[in-house]
Amino acid sequence: MEKSKFWQCIRDISQADDSLEPPAASIEAALNIFQPVKEQVRFFQLKPSFSGMVRRGVSSETLVYELDDAHFVRMEQSCETDGVRLTGFVSGVENQDVMLFGQESVFQASISDGEFEFNSLPFGCYDMAFVSEGESLWIPDLTLEESGA
Numbered sequence: 001m002e003k004s005k006f007w008q009c010i011r012d013i014s015q016a017d018d019s020l021e022p023p024a025a026s027i028e029a030a031l032n033i034f035q036p037v038k039e040q041v042r043f044f045q046l047k048p049s050f051s052g053m054v055r056r057g058v059s060s061e062t063l064v065y066e067l068d069d070a071h072f073v074r075m076e077q078s079c080e081t082d083g084v085r086l087t088g089f090v091s092g093v094e095n096q097d098v099m100l101f102g103q104e105s106v107f108q109a110s111i112s113d114g115e116f117e118f119n120s121l122p123f124g125c126y127d128m129a130f131v132s133e134g135e136s137l138w139i140p141d142l143t144l145e146e147s148g149a
Contacts, residue, residue, distance in 0.1 A: 065139055073130075073137075077144055083120040084144045090114055093130045093137065100126040100142070 007030065010022065066072040075088035090098070091114060098116045100107040102124055109116045111130075121144055128139040 063142075071137060073128075073139065079146055080120065083122055084118075086118040086121060086144065088116050090116065090130060096130060099129045099131060101129065102126050 010026065010030070061077050063075045063077075064072065065075075071090075071092040073088060073090045075086060077084050077086045079085075086100075088098075090111060093111060094114070096111050097108050098111055100118065100121070102122070105122075107118055107121060107126075109118050123145050124143075126142045126144065128142050130137040
């Protein structure tokens with residue numbers, strides 16, 4: 001039996017008959033699924049929390065991505081004379097680095113109190129990663145372009 005079907009059966013049984021007491025080992029195994037495992041990396045892909053972008057003024061855009069209630073990213077990009085300025089706030093990720101992977105370059109910024117900033121970025125498409133021990137949060141295909149393009 002597949003693991004997902006096994007846990008679904010346990011869930012269905014527990015909802016149908018609350019007189020059954022699941023074995024302690026089963027409860028512990030189910031809870032362990034959500035515990036971080038050393039030396040194991042889990043990747044989560046952040047999805048846009050709404051379709052489209054919220055525009056503020058002519059030269060900036062605000063983007064919001066969320067994974068769950070504990071992890072969201074809010075970013076604002078603005079065009080500068082020497083490229084794009086990207087500032088943001090991330091929840092649930094503390095004292096780590098955020099990285100932007102372009103086709104030919106990688107940019108890195110520190111996260112301090114949830115805030116990060118990149119300056120003078122070239123226009124283009126990037127993958128953004130919040131790298132931490134045990135799991136990494138990714139935002140693929142983040143496009144930085146001139147406003148109105």
